[in-house]
Amino acid sequence: MPQHVDRPEQVETSGALARSTPDVPPATPARRTGRAYYYPNVSDAEWNDWRWQFKNRVTRLDELAEKLPIPEEELHARREVLADFRMGITPYYLSLIDADDPNDPLLRQVVPLADEYYFRAVGEEDPLGEEKFSPVPGITHRYPDRVLMVISNNCAIYCRYCTRKRTMYDGATPDVEIDRMVDYIARTPQVRDVVVSGGDPLNYSNQKLESILSKLRAIPHLEIIRIGSRVPVALPQRIDDELVEMLQRYHPLWVNVHYNHPRELTPEAARACDKLSRAGIPLNNQAVLLKGVNDSVETVKQLCQGLMKMRVRPYYLYQCDPVRGAEHFRTPISKGIEIIEGLRGHTSGLAIPTYVVDAPGGGGKIPIQPQYLLRYDEQKGRAVLRNFQDNIYEYLEPGYLRDPMRPPLARPSESEVEVEAQAPASDELAPQAPPVVGKSRWVHKGATARRTPKD
């Protein structure tokens, strides 16, 4: 049972007390969060030991109820949810949760909520049709030159919106199954890139993981190995020297991480990412857009800018998949567009992830972004573009700019030209958008008047 912290009494900010002590700022109640609140008697040695963290994960509802308040009337629903999809929360990740906030964005990611029960029949078991594209169990071969290899069915934490919750059963993936996956890659020469995922591959011991990586690296046509892991988020203690020394023997090796919220970017997380980066492992973040977690421009901006400081490239922002029991996490696509619109131009392009919808049934990732190309006329070599401030610009393609070093072309007859208006016609543009550029130009009709590269 966590120690209860006595809350200091609120200082009165009005009336006689406030007037007599003008320099005393109002006290804010202490929040029930952090290691000292949840695990006051755990030593540093235990806390920093990933095995201790893993072993002491909160996996049962009664354990959870000792740490976080759970409304009595929701116990049944939450128990039912756990019978279907297990729970696991490392002490470290739990320590980041604010016990006083039932809507805490980190809590929502890992604690089974009653909503998950209410929406248990909504959504798909396998929303991305991974099984359909599976030539051997564990392999998904959806794109021409790369495959997904699911080598594990357990994770440090279980994310309530997980697309692959159907695979999270007890018991390890048998070695023979992993060997069949390796064998498929070895006999499929077009596969030059593998994403080793799960579950979480970094849950394996170094020896076991190395035995898999060494078999993959022995395949001559396999160029890139990528590992998908949420361990740097949920169990950063696992990223120790021994692990990174082993990983760097299998370059070119990349790691895709999965931070969703800026509060996950702790000093421990930064240390873990730094170790991986120093081993020459490029880090890319794959966040999921989740209602009540990170569905605002400001949150995603803070996340992406924080990742950049940790030398992690914001890679994808995924639309939440329609997996069963996760309807309460899904946002409309317009929310994702709004977030990207709020980032583009307002922060470095390096900090802007590609927003993607993974097409239901196995269509693959489809990138979506705000519309910046308002009009494009290939025949006239002209594009009308919008920038991040909503200003409108005209862009002329090669062969359509006037060359002051050359004599002007003979003025064509009226029938051969059309004059571009000073500003784009009003029906071409958003009415509120101010036209910024747009000069009258003679533009030859047809292809014959275009300059060729030899001009």
Ligand code: SF4
């Ligand atoms: S860490 Fe990844 S695979 Fe594991 S539950 Fe979370 S989203 Fe699913």
